[in-house]
Amino acid sequence: MATTAKKRTPRKMSPDVQTSREQRAARTREQLLYSAARVVGEFGYRDASIQRITAHAGMALGTFYLYFDSRQTLFDELLPHYGVQMLERVRERAHGAKGFYEVEEIGARVVFEYLCENPWFWRVLNEAEVEAPQAWASHHREVTRRYNKFLQRAKSEGEIAGYDVDELDTLAYLLIAARDYLYLHHLAKSPQNSQVPERAIHTYMQFLRHGLGGGKSAKKVVKPG
Structure with a gap:
């Protein structure tokens, strides 16, 4: 007489094992991103190459495919x-700061600090426009979104008078571009982990205060159209 095989109940992992x-x-996924x-x-x-990335991470080549479908997936x-x-990091350091100009100065310093500590970031950023366009677009959308929100708050509090709401996107792009070229110029001359050049920060903040804060007393410009 045939016997019916007893169905096994899958063993459940404890929450601690699952979490571990x-x-x-x-951690492995983060290490692959770090090495990349x-x-x-x-x-x-x-x-x-995947071989270079996994070698830097100290992992077997096959481990890569447990976390990313392809090299491009990782790049994206x-x-x-x-x-x-x-x-x-900027948000955390600027927490509790008062006013647009104080927050902007902290942000400029923190980004410069981050780039000095991580000089690889510039190449990851600049080559992405061609090699990882989805990543490049996603990054710039997030940077612009945060900057625009920051400018909207500053306008609502009367700190950047003389600009209409529909001009804030343009202001965001102008300030992002100014900071990018400021960093690029000074980082090219600075050793890794160097201090932010105080004169550069001073000049940048003077530019902001006169270019933005000065709008309140400036003559109203008639918009085209």
């Missing part, structure tokens, strides 16, 4: 991942 596995997986950023910073996207996450990390 998830934590290890998160450094490899791109040294060799560029095109020569940042790389810039937004570290871009948000940089922006969050």
Whole structure:
């Protein structure tokens, strides 16, 4: 007489074991992103092979595919991942600061500090426009969104008078571009982990105060159209 095989009940993992596995997986994924950023910073996207990335991370080649479907999948996450990390550092350091100009100065200092500590970021950012356009677009959308929100608050509090709401997008792009070129110019002449050049920050803040704060007493310009 045939016997019916007893159906096994799947063994459940304890919450601690599950959490531990998830934590290890998160660390491994973070390490791959960390290594990819450094490899791109040294060799560029095109020569940042999976073999180089996993070798830098001290992992087997096959481990890569447990976390990313392809090299491009990783590249599409790389810039937004570290871009948000940089922006969050600014947000944390500026917490409790009062007013547009104080927050803006803290932000300028913190970004300069981040870029000095992580010189690979410039290549990750600048080559992304061609090699990882989705990542580049995502990063710039987030930067612009945060800056625009910041400017809207400053306008509502009367700190940047003389500008209409529909001009804030343009202001955001102008300020982002000014800061990018300021960093690019000074980082090219500064050793890693150097201090922010005080004169550069002073000049930048003077420019902001006269270009933005001065709008209150400036003559009203008639808009075209």
